[in-house]
Amino acid sequence: MRTVHSLKELRAILRGYRQQEKTIGLVPTMGNLHEGHISLVRKAAEAADIVITSIFVNPMQFGANEDLDTYPRTLIGDQEKLGTAGNTLVFAPSAEEVYPDGLARHTRIVVPEVSDGHCGASRPGHFEGVATVVSVLFNMIQPDFAVFGEKDFQQLAVIRKMTRDLMMPVEVIGAITIREEDGLAKSSRNSYLSDEERKIAPAIYQELQSTAAKIANGHGDLQVLAKEAGDNLRNAGLRLDYFNIANSQTLKPATPEDSNITLLAAAYLGTTRLIDNISVTR
Numbered sequence: 001m002r003t004v005h006s007l008k009e010l011r012a013i014l015r016g017y018r019q020q021e022k023t024i025g026l027v028p029t030m031g032n033l034h035e036g037h038i039s040l041v042r043k044a045a046e047a048a049d050i051v052i053t054s055i056f057v058n059p060m061q062f063g064a065n066e067d068l069d070t071y072p073r074t075l076i077g078d079q080e081k082l083g084t085a086g087n088t089l090v091f092a093p094s095a096e097e098v099y100p101d102g103l104a105r106h107t108r109i110v111v112p113e114v115s116d117g118h119c120g121a122s123r124p125g126h127f128e129g130v131a132t133v134v135s136v137l138f139n140m141i142q143p144d145f146a147v148f149g150e151k152d153f154q155q156l157a158v159i160r161k162m163t164r165d166l167m168m169p170v171e172v173i174g175a176i177t178i179r180e181e182d183g184l185a186k187s188s189r190n191s192y193l194s195d196e197e198r199k200i201a202p203a204i205y206q207e208l209q210s211t212a213a214k215i216a217n218g219h220g221d222l223q224v225l226a227k228e229a230g231d232n233l234r235n236a237g238l239r240l241d242y243f244n245i246a247n248s249q250t251l252k253p254a255t256p257e258d259s260n261i262t263l264l265a266a267a268y269l270g271t272t273r274l275i276d277n278i279s280v281t282r
């Protein structure tokens with residue numbers, strides 16, 4: 001399986017695919033691939049003839065005190081994993097290729113409303129960085145389909161809105177979250193957890209599930225449930241960032257009238273920030 005690093009080389013290959021009228025599916029990643037990413041590649045392969053996985057640790061979406069420098073860069077291992085998953089091509093551009101004039105001078109995409117709250121509140125500028133890099137990747141690759149994990153629920157909402165608002169001719173496909181046996185959502189950041197932290201981590205999904213069950217059964221005030229769930233996570237040993245109950249479409253706080261509800265949580269174990277979500281219809 002081939003890996004290309006430059007846009008020029010990528011475009012030459014893409015021309016060939018287009019001449020053969022092949023459809024193209026894109027799986028944007030930051031590398032350090034795990035089964036969750038591989039499931040995105042498989043999903044893309046169901047929809048498209050050609051699957052391109054991009055691997056780019058996007059500096060624009062990291063805050064000043066976040067893990068940009070330590071984020072695992074594992075290109076060789078990633079290439080091996082993709083080789084058996086139905087991927088056609090890896091695109092691994094440099095920061096200069098993606099941001100030729102530098103980060104500070106690059107055009108940015110702001111996606112209003114769905115970027116607010118949740119991770120948008122705790123990580124200012126994060127979704128601007130995500131929307132910008134995804135729009136650059138869309139323009140570089142011009143895929144017919146692009147697959148993103150539902151684990152990053154707010155990110156998926158931001159990308160769907162951006163694609164709609166900017167009339168981008170890309171079909172955005174969401175893929176279900178892949179979990180460890182104990183329920184912990186697969187994430188590149190799980191590799192940061194100590195043995196002790198790893199034992200505590202599944203509490204996030206357990207709390208999401210038990211709160212979702214209460215909502216589905218019509219129990220209780222939503223804001224009280226959110227507060228109780230947050231307290232339970234603190235008691236389990238996590239440092240809570242948020243536990244929110246939101247309208248699945250707008251991501252604004254859910255009201256008693258909403259029938260499609262998503263519970264979103266983010267919490268730290270040590271310096272590792274984990275996120276997860278669950279949706280419930282009632």
Ligand code: PAF
Binds near residue numbers: 029030133134
């Ligand atoms: O979900 C991710 O890994 C990243 O946010 C993405 C979509 C590849 C953009 O850098």
